[in-house]
Amino acid sequence: MDSVLIIVDKAPYGYEDTFSGFYVAIACLNRGMKADVLLVGDGVYSAIKDQEPGGSVDYPKVGELSYLVFPEGSIFVHKESMQDRGIEEDDLVEAAQIINDNKLYELISSKTKNTAFIRI
Amino acid sequence: MVDTSHEESKTLTIILTEGPYRSQYVEMAHNIAESALNNGYGVNLFLYMDATHIPKKNQNPHSFPNVGERLKHLIKKGAIVRACVRCATARGHACDKTSYLSGVSITSVYDIPGWVNESDKVITLSG
Numbered sequence: 060m061d062s063v064l065i066i067v068d069k070a071p072y073g074y075e076d077t078f079s080g081f082y083v084a085i086a087c088l089n090r091g092m093k094a095d096v097l098l099v100g101d102g103v104y105s106a107i108k109d110q111e112p113g114g115s116v117d118y119p120k121v122g123e124l125s126y127l128v129f130p131e132g133s134i135f136v137h138k139e140s141m142q143d144r145g146i147e148e149d150d151l152v153e154a155a156q157i158i159n160d161n162k163l164y165e166l167i168s169s170k171t172k173n174t175a176f177i178r179i
Numbered sequence: 180m181v182d183t184s185h186e187e188s189k190t191l192t193i194i195l196t197e198g199p200y201r202s203q204y205v206e207m208a209h210n211i212a213e214s215a216l217n218n219g220y221g222v223n224l225f226l227y228m229d230a231t232h233i234p235k236k237n238q239n240p241h242s243f244p245n246v247g248e249r250l251k252h253l254i255k256k257g258a259i260v261r262a263c264v265r266c267a268t269a270r271g272h273a274c275d276k277t278s279y280l281s282g283v284s285i286t287s288v289y290d291i292p293g294w295v296n297e298s299d300k301v302i303t304l305s306g
Contacts, residue, residue, distance in 0.1 A: 092296065179303070
């Protein structure tokens with residue numbers, strides 16, 4: 060297999076999973092492997108710009124991690140998940156690439172052969 | 180009859196993120212790994228996040244099968260098991276080399292691309 064698609068469906072800060080997903084993507088890219096991130100469900104919160112975790116939530120800013128993936132890898136953000144949560148395009152980091160259900164289907168079907176789907 | 184003796188062994192990589200006992204994911208990973216080994220696959224098991232609790236020595240569950248014992252069995256059968264150093268250190272396992280079962284390496288998330296590259300199948304078990 061020569062590429063990975065990291066699927067994140069949990070909100071950042073509430074779970075370690077988002078960071079761990081991004082770290083896998085970054086490691087793959089640094090080793091020369093194609094890697095993209097798909098944010099779906101609560102995972103779309105990770106792409107919101109200007110996040111300022113602080114105080115008791117002393118975690119890295121996940122929005123900034125997206126720039127360690129982009130532009131070598133893509134940050135796909137599921138449009139319908141955004142709409143469900145009242146998130147608009149202007150709310151997102153520049154690295155985000157919004158995809159609707161049809162584009163998501165095309166993305167998954169285009170990656171089926173040699174891609175590892177890693178849901179964190 | 181087809182001679183398959185020259186064929187290279189296939190490789191399965193399992194990335195596990197869940198810890199023991201709270202969920203059935205560890206048992207599922209063990210079952211899949213054992214079945215793959217029995218079918219001639221090479222098996223890699225990467226322990227990520229709470230899964231880095233799994234290789235802890237001296238587990239003594241009263242109501243559940245001991246996941247450490249099951250892991251020892253898989254290692255004996257040829258499974259390669261590695262744990263993420265960031266996750267293991269956060270949980271207090273990487274600082275003391277004696278805390279883990281023998282045969283488990285503490286490495287890093289940078290092993291994942293290499294394992295993905297050599298694998299025919301990659302399965303992630305994540306809650």
